[in-house]
Amino acid sequence: MMADCAKTGVTRAFLDLPHGQIHLRMARPAGAASGLPVVLLHQSPGSAKQLEGHLAAFARAGRMAYAPDTPGNGDSDPLPQEVPTIADLAAAQYDAICQLIPQGRFDLYGSHTGASIAMEIAIAHPDRVASLTIDGMGLYSPELQADMLANYAREIAPDAEATHLMKVWHFCRDQFLFWPYYNRVAAGRLPNGVPETEEFHDFVVEVLKAMRTYHRSYRAAFRHPKRDRLPLISVPVVLACSGSDMLAGYADELRRLVPHAVMAELPAWGTPDYAANAVARILDALPAPKVAA
Numbered sequence: 303m304m305a306d307c308a309k310t311g312v313t314r315a316f317l318d319l320p321h322g323q324i325h326l327r328m329a330r331p332a333g334a335a336s337g338l339p340v341v342l343l344h345q346s347p348g349s350a351k352q353l354e355g356h357l358a359a360f361a362r363a364g365r366m367a368y369a370p371d372t373p374g375n376g377d378s379d380p381l382p383q384e385v386p387t388i389a390d391l392a393a394a395q396y397d398a399i400c401q402l403i404p405q406g407r408f409d410l411y412g413s414h415t416g417a418s419i420a421m422e423i424a425i426a427h428p429d430r431v432a433s434l435t436i437d438g439m440g441l442y443s444p445e446l447q448a449d450m451l452a453n454y455a456r457e458i459a460p461d462a463e464a465t466h467l468m469k470v471w472h473f474c475r476d477q478f479l480f481w482p483y484y485n486r487v488a489a490g491r492l493p494n495g496v497p498e499t500e501e502f503h504d505f506v507v508e509v510l511k512a513m514r515t516y517h518r519s520y521r522a523a524f525r526h527p528k529r530d531r532l533p534l535i536s537v538p539v540v541l542a543c544s545g546s547d548m549l550a551g552y553a554d555e556l557r558r559l560v561p562h563a564v565m566a567e568l569p570a571w572g573t574p575d576y577a578a579n580a581v582a583r584i585l586d587a588l589p590a591p592k593v594a595a
Contacts, residue, residue, distance in 0.1 A: 311361065312354045317370075317398050322379025324398045326370040327354060329361035336364030338432055340409040341399055343416030344369065345438070346455075346520045347474070349376025349508040355577025356411070362578075363585055365409075370398050372415065374515035376508055386518055388526040392422035399423070407432040409588065414438050414549065415523040421531060428536045433588050435540040437568070437580075438549040439556060441528055453484050455520035458513050470513060474506045481548040494546055494571055532559040539563035540587045542580070546571035 317324045327350045340360050344350045350357075350369035360367035373394050374380030381390055399408070410431050412420030417436040424434040442450065458473075460466050476483040478497070480490040496502055509516060541563045543550050557563060566587040568580045 312357050317401050319394060319397050321381050324370050325377035326350065326368055327357055328368045329357040330366055331361050331364045335366050338407055338409050339366040339403050340411060342369040343395065343412040343420050345414030345416055346523065347509045347516045348505055351504060351508050356581055359578045359581035368402050370395060372519050374518050375512045377511060380515040380518060386522055388418045388422055388522045391519055391522060392419045395419055396423050396427060409433045411435040415519055418523045418526045418528060421535060424537050425534045431537050433538040434535060435542055435584050437542045438547045439528060439552060440549045441552045441555050447524055450482060451521060451524050454482055455517035457517055470510050471506055474509055492548060529559060535560055538589050540566050540584060542566040542568050542584055544568040544571055
């Protein structure tokens with residue numbers, strides 16, 4: 303689902319924050335903006351590179367689009383906390399957003415971990431967030447939550463035999479094959495396949511960059527009390543999810559917790575022009591277009 307940055311018009315930059323730097327990707331519309339800017343927050347693991355196709359699609363639709371790497375992921379510096387919360391990550395991302403969009407409202411999109419971060423930004427700043435799109439969110443049972451905290455986002459350190467390289471490669475690969483990825487049995491098999499080699503390599507490289515700290519935001523998302531927080535969202539919400547998403551089974555409960563939300567069914571992962579079609583469906587579900595300030 304990654305795109306070629308050179309072919310999409312996506313550019314990159316760094317922002318200075320009190321804790322360090324935030325790296326981001328952005329895409330500008332070819333002409334005057336025809337709607338509010340949109341901010342996209344990526345899933346774990348990896349970085350905003352996996353959203354380059356989305357950025358380009360929003361830009362083609364006339365939106366200025368930004369996607370920062372979560373602190374401790376991709377090329378963004380980690381927060382100083384060894385055990386950050388989603389609220390900590392949301393505060394840092396909002397500081398970055400305020401540098402990019404100093405005033406006015408913006409639409410906000412988040413996928414998986416990014417959805418939890420985006421949700422907290424929307425709860426804290428309903429005066430600035432015009433809409434929130436949640437693209438996949440896990441509402442785990444206490445048993446699965448404990449299991450994933452213990453086994454999912456393990457700490458990986460470099461070693462002299464370079465086994466860390468294979469650990470990251472297989473960790474990334476098996477996320478496309480099993481759920482959870484360490485449940486490597488027939489009952490845990492996912493219907494999806496591994497992306498094409500070039501795309502998968504790019505994904506692995508993004509995870510390797512932040513190998514020492516990627517687990518912090520992951521574990522924050524697993525600990526986050528989503529069921530308690532979701533009813534606090536007051537802005538318009540789009541609940542978007544692909545049937546290919548391993549978190550699709552939580553869609554009905556999400557809708558009960560956010561009854562004012564509208565649904566957007568996304569295409570199957572890996573289909574041609576996935577990002578363009580997914581963004582088109584999200585835009586169709588958003589409130590009526592607004593002229594940027």
